[in-house]
Amino acid sequence: MQLLLESLFNGVAIGSVLLMAALGLAIVFGLMGVINLAHGELIMLGAYTTYVVQLIFKLPALQPVYNAYVLVALPLAFIVSGVVGILLERTVIRRLYGNPLETLLATWGVSLILQQFVRSVPLAHAAGLILALVLGFGLPLLLPSSLLAGPRARLVRAGSWAISALGGVLLAGGLASQITRIARATSRNVDVTAPKWMRGGIEFIDITFPVPRLVIIVITIVAVVGVTWFLNKSVWGMRIRAVTQNRSMSDCLGIPTDTVDVLTFGIGSGLAGVAGVAVSLLGSVGPNVGGSYIVGCFMVVVLGGVGNLLGTVLASFAIGMLTDLIGAGRLLTIWPDMPAPLAGAVNFFATTSMAQVMVFALIVVFLQFRPAGLFPQKGRMVEA
Amino acid sequence: MFQAFQQRRWPLIILWVVIVAAIVAAPAVLPVFRLNLLGRFLSLAIVALGIDLIWGFTGLLSLGQGIFFALGGYVAAMYLQLNSSGDLPNGIPEFFSLYGVNRLPAFWEPFHSPLFTLVAIWLVPAVLAAVLGNLVFRNRIKGVYFSILTQAALLVFFNFFNGQQKLINGTNGLKTDVTQLFGQMVGSPEMQRGFFWLTSVVVILAWLLLRWVVRGRFGDVLIAIRDDEPRLRFAGYNPTLFKTIVFAIAGGLAGIGGALYTVQSGIVSPQYMTVPFSIEMVIWVAVGGRGTLVGAILGAVVINYAKSLVSEALPQSWLFIQGGLFILVVTALPEGVIGWFRGDGPRNWLNRFGISRRSETYPRLDLEGQEEVQS
Numbered sequence: 001m002q003l004l005l006e007s008l009f010n011g012v013a014i015g016s017v018l019l020m021a022a023l024g025l026a027i028v029f030g031l032m033g034v035i036n037l038a039h040g041e042l043i044m045l046g047a048y049t050t051y052v053v054q055l056i057f058k059l060p061a062l063q064p065v066y067n068a069y070v071l072v073a074l075p076l077a078f079i080v081s082g083v084v085g086i087l088l089e090r091t092v093i094r095r096l097y098g099n100p101l102e103t104l105l106a107t108w109g110v111s112l113i114l115q116q117f118v119r120s121v122p123l124a125h126a127a128g129l130i131l132a133l134v135l136g137f138g139l140p141l142l143l144p145s146s147l148l149a150g151p152r153a154r155l156v157r158a159g160s161w162a163i164s165a166l167g168g169v170l171l172a173g174g175l176a177s178q179i180t181r182i183a184r185a186t187s188r189n190v191d192v193t194a195p196k197w198m199r200g201g202i203e204f205i206d207i208t209f210p211v212p213r214l215v216i217i218v219i220t221i222v223a224v225v226g227v228t229w230f231l232n233k234s235v236w237g238m239r240i241r242a243v244t245q246n247r248s249m250s251d252c253l254g255i256p257t258d259t260v261d262v263l264t265f266g267i268g269s270g271l272a273g274v275a276g277v278a279v280s281l282l283g284s285v286g287p288n289v290g291g292s293y294i295v296g297c298f299m300v301v302v303l304g305g306v307g308n309l310l311g312t313v314l315a316s317f318a319i320g321m322l323t324d325l326i327g328a329g330r331l332l333t334i335w336p337d338m339p340a341p342l343a344g345a346v347n348f349f350a351t352t353s354m355a356q357v358m359v360f361a362l363i364v365v366f367l368q369f370r371p372a373g374l375f376p377q378k379g380r381m382v383e384a
Numbered sequence: 385m386f387q388a389f390q391q392r393r394w395p396l397i398i399l400w401v402v403i404v405a406a407i408v409a410a411p412a413v414l415p416v417f418r419l420n421l422l423g424r425f426l427s428l429a430i431v432a433l434g435i436d437l438i439w440g441f442t443g444l445l446s447l448g449q450g451i452f453f454a455l456g457g458y459v460a461a462m463y464l465q466l467n468s469s470g471d472l473p474n475g476i477p478e479f480f481s482l483y484g485v486n487r488l489p490a491f492w493e494p495f496h497s498p499l500f501t502l503v504a505i506w507l508v509p510a511v512l513a514a515v516l517g518n519l520v521f522r523n524r525i526k527g528v529y530f531s532i533l534t535q536a537a538l539l540v541f542f543n544f545f546n547g548q549q550k551l552i553n554g555t556n557g558l559k560t561d562v563t564q565l566f567g568q569m570v571g572s573p574e575m576q577r578g579f580f581w582l583t584s585v586v587v588i589l590a591w592l593l594l595r596w597v598v599r600g601r602f603g604d605v606l607i608a609i610r611d612d613e614p615r616l617r618f619a620g621y622n623p624t625l626f627k628t629i630v631f632a633i634a635g636g637l638a639g640i641g642g643a644l645y646t647v648q649s650g651i652v653s654p655q656y657m658t659v660p661f662s663i664e665m666v667i668w669v670a671v672g673g674r675g676t677l678v679g680a681i682l683g684a685v686v687i688n689y690a691k692s693l694v695s696e697a698l699p700q701s702w703l704f705i706q707g708g709l710f711i712l713v714v715t716a717l718p719e720g721v722i723g724w725f726r727g728d729g730p731r732n733w734l735n736r737f738g739i740s741r742r743s744e745t746y747p748r749l750d751l752e753g754q755e756e757v758q759s
Contacts, residue, residue: 035528095715100528101445102714105670108663109710116703291659295539298532353543360540364519364533371523 006207007330008321013213015320016220020278021293022300022316023223023309024271029298030307031244032264034093035104039297040290041114042085042269046077046276047285048118051192052127055179067195070277074219077273083134084114085269086262093265115287123182128172135164189286198281216278223274228309230267240264244307296356303363305373314374319359327355407584411577423580423648425688426587430641432668432684433590433677434634439666440674441598442630443610444526448534449638450662451541452509456639457652458545459508461558462492463501464647468564479553489551505643506636513635514628521624521631526613535659542657557653560646571650583644587681590637594677597633606630667706670713673720682722 025039036042050073056062057069088110096103118126139160175182194212201208231237242250243260251257279289300319304311325331329350332343349358370376411419431453438444465477472478476488494500520533546555561571568575597603608616609623617623646652655661665684672683687709694702713720719727 035531092711092715099714101531102718104445104528104531105663105666106711106714109707109714112660112703112707112710116700116707120700295532295536295659299536302529302532351547353547357540357543360536363536367525367533368519368523371525 002206003330003333005205007324007328009207009209009213010324010328011321012217012317013320014323015317016213016217017275017278017282018293018296018300018320019313019316020216020220020223020275021272022297022312023220023227024268024275025297026301026304026307026309026312027227027271028265028268029301030309030312031240032261032268033100034097034265035100035107036088036093036268037104037108037294038088038111038114039107039269039272040292040294041111042081042272042290043276043279043293044118044285044287044290045084045114046081046273047192047280047289048123048126048190048276049073049077049080049273050277050280051190051285052123052175052182054192055181056175059178067197070195070198070215070281073277074274077277078270079134079273080130081273081276082266082270083130083137085272086137086266087133088269089262089265094261111290115290118287119187120185122176122185124175124179125172127175127182128168128170130168131171132164132168135167136161139164187287189284191284192280194281212281216281219274219278223271224309224313227267227271231309236260236263299360299363303366303373305375308373308375311373311375319363322359322362323352323355326350326358327352407581411580416573416576419580420576420648421689421692422685423576423583424645425685426580426583427641427644427648428665428668428688429587429681429684430583430590430644431638431665432672432680433587433594434637434641435665436669436672436674436677436680437594437597437606437637438630438634439669440676440680441603441610442606442627443613444627444631445528445531445666446534446631446634447531447659447662447666448538448541449634449665450538450657450659452513452635452638453642453645453662453665454541454545454652454654454656455509455512456505456642457646457656458552458558459495459501459504459639460643460646461560461563461652462495462552463498464560464563464565464570465558466492466496467498468562477558479556479558480550483550485550491551506639509639509642510632510636514632517631517635518624518628521627535662538657538659538662542654542659545657546654555654557651557655559651561650570647576648579644579648583648586640586644590640591677591681594633597630598677602626664706667710667713669720671709671717671720673722673724673726676720676722676726679720679722683720 021039021043024042025036028034028036028039050070053073053076054069057066057072088107092106092110093103096106121129140157143156143160198211198215201210202214203209229237231241239250239255239260240263242253242255243257243264247257250260275293279285279293283289296319300312300316303319304313304315326346326349329346331346332338332350338346349355367373410422414422431449435446435449438446469475469477476485476492480486480488495504516534516537520530525533545552548554549556552558561569563570565575598606605616605621605626608621609626613623642652642656645656668683668687669680670683671687672681673679691702691706694705717724
C-alpha cells in the first residue's frame with residue numbers, strides 16, 4: 001500500500017512538471033498548429049524571472065515578505081514569457097502560418113538567440129528590456145482610444161514607447177546598481193533557493209511528500225482548471241475554439257482572428273513561463289534548461305492527441321508514472337523474485353536516462369496502434 | 385559529368401577540371417589544420433546531400449540524422465579501436481579496463497573484419513533508417529509529427545549511447561586519432577591527406593548517385609510525395625515504399641559521412657547525436673537551397689567554414705548569427721541561395737533597379753518541371 005502510494009506520488013510529481021511544461025505547448029500546437037521549438041526557452045525565461053524576483057525580494061526593503069516571492073514570481077513569469085511569445089508571434093511566426101516545417105526551423109533559430117541572449121546580456125538589462133516591451137505593448141491599451149485615433153496618434157505612440165524605454169532603462173540601472181549578481185552577464189547556472197515554508201516535506205502514512213513537489217502539483221491543477229475554464233466558458237475561449245475549427249468562417253462572422261492568434265500564443269507562452277517557475281524550484285537554472293524539456297513536451301502532446309487537453313493531462317501522467325516505474329526499478333520491488341534475465345533487463349533500464357529510452361520506445365510502439373494519439377481528432381480529412 | 389563531355393559543354397567541363405584540380409592541389413596549398421577542417425566539412429556535405437534528398441525532394445524533414453551520422457562514426461571507430469588493440473592486455477580496447485570489463489561484448493566481434501566494417505558503415509544506418517522510417521510511414525505519420533518523432537528517436541539514441549560506459553565508453557566516446565590503420569596513425573598528416581581525398585571523391589560519388597536518383601521517374605514520384613501525397617496515393621502508388629527507400633538512402637549517406645567525419649576529427653562521441661547538431665544539418669541544406677543538390681554541398685561547407693571562422697574571432701556571437709540565419713532563410717529566402725539564383729531572384733533584383741532584361745513569357749512554364757530536378 002505504502003509502496004503503491006509512494007510510486008503514485010512520484011509518478012504524479014514527474015507528470016505534473018511535464019504537464020505544466022506541455023500545457024502551453026498543447027495550446028499553441030494543438031489549437032494553432034504552430035510548432036514552437038522556442039517553447040523550452042520560454043520556460044527558461046520563466047525560470048530566470050523567478051531567480052530575479054527572488055533576488056529582488058532579498059533586498060532589505062522587501063526582506064520581511066521574502067517568503068512570498070514565489071507568489072509574485074508566478075504572474076510575473078506569465079507576463080514575461082507571454083510578452084516575449086507575443087513579440088515572437090508578431091514578428092516571425094505570423095509570416096509562416098500554414099508552413100509548420102518552416103515555423104519549426106524559425107522558432108529553433110529564436111531559441112538559439114534566446115539561449116545566447118541570457119548568456120551574453122546581464123539579467124538586469126534583460127529585465128529592463130522586458131519591462132520596456134511590456135509597457136510599450138501595454139500602454140496603448142490603457143490610453144483612451146480617442147488619443148490613439150486622433151490627429152496626434154503618431155506622437156502619442158512615440159511618446160508611450162519613449163516612456164516605456166525610459167522605464168526599462170531605469171529598471172535596468174536600478175537592478176544593476178542594487179543587485180551585483182545580475183549586473184554582469186554569466187553563462188553559469190544559477191540556483192533559486194526555495195523559501196523556508198517550501199523546504200522539507202509533509203509526513204503522511206509514513207511517506208514524506210517533498211513540499212516543492214506538492215506546490216508544483218497545486219500550481220498544475222490550478223493552471224489546468226484555469227485553462228479549461230477559459231477555453232470552454234469565457235467569450236475569448238469560445239472565439240479561440242471557433243478559429244481553431246474554421247478560421248475563414250470565424251473571420252466572416254466578425255471574430256478578430258488576428259487578436260485571437262495573439263491571445264492564444266500569448267497564453268500558451270505565458271503558461272511556459274509559469275512552468276519555468278516550477279522548473280526553477282526543482283533544480284538549477286541555466287541557458288539550456290529549456291532544451292531538456294522540449295522533446296518530452298512534444299511527446300506528451302503527440303501521445304495525448306493534438307488539440308485535446310484531457311489527452312495532454314492523461315499522457316503526461318502516464319509518461320510520469322512509467323518513467324518512475326522504470327527509472328526507479330520499481331518492478332523489482334513489486335515482484336522481487338522475477339527470473340534473472342528479466343531482472344537484468346529491469347536493472348538495465350533503471351536509470352533516469354535509460355527510463356527515457358524505454359518510455360519513448362513504448363510511445364513509438366503505442367503510436368503504431370493509435371497513430372493520432374489517445375484522443376484523435378474526428379474528421380473525414382485525408383490529411384489527418 | 386560524363387554528359388558534359390559527350391555534349392562538349394565547355395563551361396561545365398572547365399568547372400569540373402577546376403574542381404578536380406582544387407581537390408588535388410588543396411593539401412599543397414592549405415595548412416594541415418585548415419585542410420582537416422575542409423575534409424570534415426566535406427564529410428558533413430555528404431550528410432547534407434542525404435537530407436536534401438529526403439527534405440528538399442521528398443518533403444520529409446528529419447531532425448534525427450545525427451543518429452545515422454553517429455552510428456557510421458561508431459562503426460568506423462570500433463573497427464579502428466579493435467585494429468590497434470591487439471597488443472593491449474586481453475586484446476580489447478583500453479577503455480574497457482576502466483569499467484572492469486574483461487571480455488569484448490559480443491556485438492563488437494564482427495568489427496574485427498575490415499570488409500564487414502566497410503559494409504556496416506552504410507548498411508547499419510540504412511537498415512535502421514528503413515526500419516524506423518517504415519514504422520512511421522506506414523501509419524501515415526508525416527509532416528511535423530515525423531519531425532518530432534525523429535527528434536525523440538535522436539534523444540533515445542543519445543541517452544542510450546551516453547549511458548552505456550561498459551558497451552561503448554558512454555559519454556567519452558571512442559577516440560580514433562591514436563589508432564592504427566595500414567600500420568600508420570590515423571591522426572597523422574599523411575593519413576589525413578588521404579582521408580581528405582577520399583572524402584572529396586565520396587562527395588562527388590554521392591552527388592552523382594543522388595542526381596541519378598532524383599532525375600527520372602523515381603525522382604518524379606519523390607517530388608509528387610512532397611507536393612501532394614494523397615493524390616499520389618489515389619493514383620495507385622505506394623508512398624510508404626518510396627519514403628522508406630529514400631530515408632534509408634539518406635541514412636546510409638549520413639553513416640558514410642559520419643565515418644569520414646570521425647576519422648578526420650579523431651573522435652566519435654554521443655555529442656554527434658545531440659538535438660542542436662541534427663537541426664544544424666537541416667539549416668545547411670536550407671541555406672544552400674533545398675531541392676538543389678549543389679546547394680546542399682555548398683551550404684554545408686560554407687556555413688561550417690563561416691562557423692569556424694566566426695567562432696575563432698567572436699565566440700559569443702555564433703549562436704546569434706546561426707539563429708538569425710534560421711529566421712532569415714525561412715522568412716526571406718525559402719528557396720535557399722542556389723534556389724534563389726536559379727529562380728527569379730536575380731531577375732527580381734534587376735527589375736528593382738530598372739535593368740530588367742526580359743519579361744516572363746509563357747514558354748517558361750514548360751521549363752519549370754525540369755528546373756526543379758536540375759542539380
